Amino acid sequence: xxxxxxxxxxxxxxxxxxxxxxxxxxxxxxxxxxxxxxxxxxxxxxxxxxxxxxxxxxxxxxxxxxxxxxxxxxxxxxxxxxxxxxxxxxxxxxxxxxxxxxxxxxxxxxxxxxxxxxxxxxxxxxxxxxxxxxxxxxxxxxxxxxxxxxxxxxxxxxxxxxxxxxxxxxxxxxxxxxxxxxxxxxxxxxxxxxxxxxxxxxxxxxxxxxxxxxxxxxxxxxxxxxxxxxxxxxxxxxxxxxxxxxxxxxxxxxxxxxxxxxxxxxxxxxxxxxxxxxxxxxxxxxxxxxxxxxxxxxxxxxxxxxxxx
Amino acid sequence: xxxxxxxxxxxxxxxxxxxxxxxxxxxxxxxxxxxxxxxxxxxxxxxxxxxxxxxxxxxxxxxxxxxxxxxxxxxxxxxxxxxxxxxxxxxxxxxxxxxxxxxxxxxxxxxxxxxxxxxxxxxxxxxxxxxxxxxxxxxxxxxxxxxxxxxxxxxxxxxxxxxxxxxxxxxxxxxxxxxxxxxxxxxxxxxxxxxxxxxxxxxxxxxxxxxxxxxxxxxxxxxxxxxxxxxxxxxxxxxxxxxxxxxxxxxxxxxxxxxxxxxxxxxxxxxxxxxxxxxxxxxxxxxxxxxxxxxxxxxxxxxxxxxxx
Numbered sequence: 006x007x008x009x010x011x012x013x014x015x016x017x018x019x020x021x022x023x024x025x026x027x028x029x030x031x032x033x034x035x036x037x038x039x040x041x042x043x044x045x046x047x048x049x050x051x052x053x054x055x056x057x058x059x060x061x062x063x064x065x066x067x068x069x070x071x072x073x074x075x076x077x078x079x080x081x082x083x084x085x086x087x088x089x090x091x092x093x094x095x096x097x098x099x100x101x102x103x104x105x106x107x108x109x110x111x112x113x114x115x116x117x118x119x120x121x122x123x124x125x126x127x128x129x130x131x132x133x134x135x136x137x138x139x140x141x142x143x144x145x146x147x148x149x150x151x152x153x154x155x156x157x158x159x160x161x162x163x164x165x166x167x168x169x170x171x172x173x174x175x176x177x178x179x180x181x182x183x184x185x186x187x188x189x190x191x192x193x194x195x196x197x198x199x200x201x202x203x204x205x206x207x208x209x210x211x212x213x214x215x216x217x218x219x220x221x222x223x224x225x226x227x228x229x230x231x232x233x234x235x236x237x238x239x240x241x242x243x244x245x246x247x248x249x250x251x252x253x254x255x256x257x258x259x260x261x262x263x264x265x266x267x268x269x270x271x272x273x274x275x276x277x278x279x280x281x282x283x284x285x286x287x288x289x290x291x292x293x294x295x296x297x298x299x300x301x302x303x304x305x306x307x308x309x310x311x312x313x314x
Numbered sequence: 315x316x317x318x319x320x321x322x323x324x325x326x327x328x329x330x331x332x333x334x335x336x337x338x339x340x341x342x343x344x345x346x347x348x349x350x351x352x353x354x355x356x357x358x359x360x361x362x363x364x365x366x367x368x369x370x371x372x373x374x375x376x377x378x379x380x381x382x383x384x385x386x387x388x389x390x391x392x393x394x395x396x397x398x399x400x401x402x403x404x405x406x407x408x409x410x411x412x413x414x415x416x417x418x419x420x421x422x423x424x425x426x427x428x429x430x431x432x433x434x435x436x437x438x439x440x441x442x443x444x445x446x447x448x449x450x451x452x453x454x455x456x457x458x459x460x461x462x463x464x465x466x467x468x469x470x471x472x473x474x475x476x477x478x479x480x481x482x483x484x485x486x487x488x489x490x491x492x493x494x495x496x497x498x499x500x501x502x503x504x505x506x507x508x509x510x511x512x513x514x515x516x517x518x519x520x521x522x523x524x525x526x527x528x529x530x531x532x533x534x535x536x537x538x539x540x541x542x543x544x545x546x547x548x549x550x551x552x553x554x555x556x557x558x559x560x561x562x563x564x565x566x567x568x569x570x571x572x573x574x575x576x577x578x579x580x581x582x583x584x585x586x587x588x589x590x591x592x593x594x595x596x597x598x599x600x601x602x603x604x605x606x607x608x609x610x611x612x613x614x615x616x617x618x619x620x621x622x623x
Contacts (some may be wrong), residue, residue, distance in 0.1 A: 013575075026329055087539075123518075125536040153493075153531060169531040174492055182491045183483055209432075214560040215523035222462060222478040227434040230396075230427055252524040 010034050011309060013059055013068050013109075014300035017051075017076035018130060019043050028069070029309075031301040035062045041302065043075035051082035052106030059109075069110040071304035072294065074130035077113040087118035087127060091163040091221045092105030098306035112307055114300075117164055126169050130296075131155045134267050135164065137299030140291045146261045148254070149292070150247075150268050150276045152177075156254045168257055170250040176242060179221065185242065188228035190235035198278035201211045202240040210248025211283050217249045247275065251283045261285065267292050319343050322368055322377050322418075323609035326360075326385035327439060328352050333367045335377070336369060336497065338618075340610040344371045352384040360391035361415030368418075378419040380613035382605065383439035385543065386411065386422040396427035396436060401473040403445045407615035421616055423609075426473055433508030435478050439605075440464045444473065447599045451516030455570045457563070458601070459556075459577050459585045461486075465563045477566055479559040485551060487587050495549065497537035499544035507587035511549040519557025520592050526558045556584065560592045576601050 008028035016023045020042040026034040032088045037058045055070065077085025085102040101112035116129035138147065140159050147157040152173035158165045179185050180193040196203065201289050209220060224241050227233045233241075255261065262284040266276055273289060280287050317337035325332045330352040335343040346367045355363045364379065386394025394411040410421035425438035440458050447456065449468050456466040461482035467474045487501040488494050505512065518529060533550050536542045542550075564570065572595040575585055582598060589596050 119535075120539055122540075125532050125534045125539050127538055139430060149594055156528075168525075168528040169535070170527040171492070171531045172527060175527060175530075178487055178491050182487050183480070213562075213565060214526075215565045216477075216559065217481040217523075217526060217562070218481060218484060218555065218558055219465075219477040219562050219566070221484075222480045226428075226436045226478070230429055230434050231431075246527065249524065249527055252527070253522075253528050256524045257528070268537050 007034065008032070010065055010068055012301060012304040013064055013070035014068055014297055014304060015072040015076075016130065016133075016238070016296050017043060017046075017072050017074040017081075018301065019075045022054070022058070024055070024062065025297055025300075026062055026064055027297070027301050027304075031298060033297070037062055038056050043078060045080045046076075046082075047080070050106065051076060051104070055107055055111070060286060067109050069304065069308040071112055071114065071300050073114040073133035073300060073303075076104075076273075077116060077129060081113075083113060085113040085115045087116045088132075090117065090119050091160070091165050092132070093163045094159075094307075095203065097136055097301040099134060101303065101307060104304060110308065114303055117167070124168060126167055128167065128169070130153055131157070133165065133299035133303065134292060134295040135159060136201040136302055137295035137297065137300070138265060138267055139219055139298070140265065144260070145265055146258055146263070147265045147267060148276065148280070149264075150272050154250055156258065158258065163274065164192065168254075170247045170253060172250045172301065175246050179242060180239065184225050186237070188225050188233065188235065188238040190239075191240065191241035193242070194236070195275065196236055196240040196277065198275040200237075202237040202241045203275075205284065206241040206244025207248040207279055207282055207296065210245050211252055214249045214252035217245060220245050243275070244279075245280045251279055251285075253287075255283065263288055267295050269293055316343065317341070319374055319377055321610060321613040321620050322373055322379035323606055323613060324364065324379055324381040324385075325439065325442075325605050325609065326352060326355075326381050326383040326390075328384045331355065331363070331367070333364070333371065334606055334609075335371055335373055335608050336606070336613075340607060342606070350618055352387060352390045355385070356389070357390075359415065360385060360413070361420075364416055364420070376418050376426045378613065378617040379416070380410070380421055380423065380609050380616060381413065382423040382442035382609060382612075385413075385440060386425060390422075392422060394422040396425045397441075399426065399428050400474050401426050401441070402468070402472045403453050403468075404471065404615075406441060406445055407612040410612065410616060419617065423612055426476070428476060433477060435476055436577055437476065437478070438465055440466070441473065442608035442612065443601060443604040444468060444608070445611055446604035446606065447574060447576055448607070449574065453569070454574055455567055455572070456576060457585065457589070459575075459581050463559055465567065466567045467567065477563075479562060481555045481559045484555050488551060489548065494530065494547070495545065497542065497547040498551065499548075502548035502551070503545070504584065505545055505549045509546075512544040512553040512584075513591065515550040515553025515556040516588055516591055519554050519587040523558045523561035526554060528543040528555050529554050551582070553588075556588045560588055560594075564592065564594075572597055576604050578602055
């Protein structure tokens with residue numbers, strides 16, 4: 006009674022791997038998650054890791070697979086290159102690179118490169134979320150928050166420009182390696198987006214983003230002088246960094262009034278609240294659904310378009 | 315023929331210790347430098363460390379000592395507290411705290427605290443450089459660059475307000491702990507302030523400081539796409555962080571046209587060039603001379619004012 010699997014869809018990031026078996030409608034038949042990201046999968050071999058997961062899911066022999074993310078980096082399975090901007094979303098699949106060694110057809114999608122001397126940038130994996138966000142024609146501004154948050158302008162089905170804010174990595178590095186670690190405690194949690202400390206910090210950066218590097222030190226000074234609780238310190242750090250990110254995106258994106266926010270869970274709530282505070286309208290797209298849909302669309306073009314061999 | 319020592323002046327920071335023997339005119343008779351900063355001196359005992367250095371300099375028995383810096387922190391020799399703002403420079407000495415255990419009178423100068431809910435801040439050591447900068451009456455804006463750069467407004471002999479930018483620490487943490495380490499190499503050096511990469515990054519931040527967290531990622535992307543040399547990456551990182559610091563200071567300091575820059579060596583050259591690029595006039599004061607002079611003034615008030623016991 007269940008529909009048969011027609012595609013294995015694989016989101017292979019730096020730290021994590023997710024595999025789905027999808028049917029002809031793109032619906033999920035089975036799903037696996039693993040910590041065997043790009044950084045660790047090399048030891049066992051990327052093809053072996055993927056085959057193990059597919060075997061555990063009873064994937065049919067010969068089921069083709071489509072992969073996005075850091076598995077296509079130089080240090081990954083096979084380097085899948087970059088498409089230059091402007092990059093038509095419908096062209097992503099035909100630029101995919103075959104990956105060797107698996108017992109089936111496997112293609113890895115390319116990343117995107119903005120080869121600008123003033124604002125060079127790269128992405129790998131997020132382009133597939135964009136493809137799955139169903140943007141349609143016209144101009145769209147897409148925010149994909151995370152370790153390296155991506156802000157993307159899409160014009161009539163093509164990625165026109167983007168920039169990356171190091172928000173998530175800055176939070177992690179400052180919380181664990183800088184003097185702020187004394188104020189944030191051992192397991193810093195940015196907390197709820199409704200926290201007063203988050204909102205105050207966010208609003209300060211939206212008004213004065215040029216004060217970021219001194220507002221960071223005020224977290225430490227506030228702890229020394231006033232016994233700010235560790236929870237408030239973490240919420241403040243999160244609010245400062247997200248506020249600075251949004252202020253930078255607003256400055257770099259004239260005409261941005263609506264933001265397509267591609268995110269899930271607590272991250273989605275935090276950014277939705279922050280974008281609203283900045284006066285932006287939010288169109289929320291679930292990140293997990295978007296990457297799956299982007300992979301399915303690319304797989305359909307590559308393997309299932311009826312042009313049989 | 316040489317003048318006798320009347321004071322031991324001690325600048326005791328987190329990582330380093332400097333001791334001078336000064337004569338009645340405040341001139342240097344002898345100098346010692348050591349890596350026995352606040353972080354490491356506790357093991358041997360602060361009094362023992364100081365006495366060893368003074369013995370090695372043949373300091374007269376009973377020569378009084380005056381100390382500034384992190385030796386007065388909670389984790390230091392003895393907590394020397396903070397003076398609240400506005401803090402008259404001439405009041406620093408009378409708020410000094412006696413330090414126990416040495417074979418002589420030792421006082422540690424207090425830090426300064428800005429107990430503002432919106433912009434809490436602290437300093438410890440830099441207040442003594444301010445005291446030694448001979449500012450005179452009127453309004454002065456003082457920049458003291460470093461791990462935690464201080465920007466201070468002095469009004470008619472009193473510290474009125476200040477803020478701290480985490481510039482030096484951000485450079486270190488990003489260069490060694492973030493993804494930028496792949497672009498900067500093992501021994502990143504910010505290079506000459508005349509480097510084109512430094513100037514380009516500086517000017518970008520002076521014009522668009524709100525783009526700091528995305529300009530940081532562009533260092534990595536530029537390395538991936540264009541083989542930016544490691545030297546350029548380090549100069550870019552330095553230019554971005556110093557540019558953001560100066561943009562923040564300009565925003566926080568209405569009416570600032572002349573900056574008293576208290577710095578030495580390469581740091582002085584880099585900031586002098588950066589401040590000039592930002593359109594500010596620079597009045598350079600050597601940081602080493604300033605801290606010595608500030609310590610001498612405080613020691614004179616405490617021990618040498620003619621009010622013999």
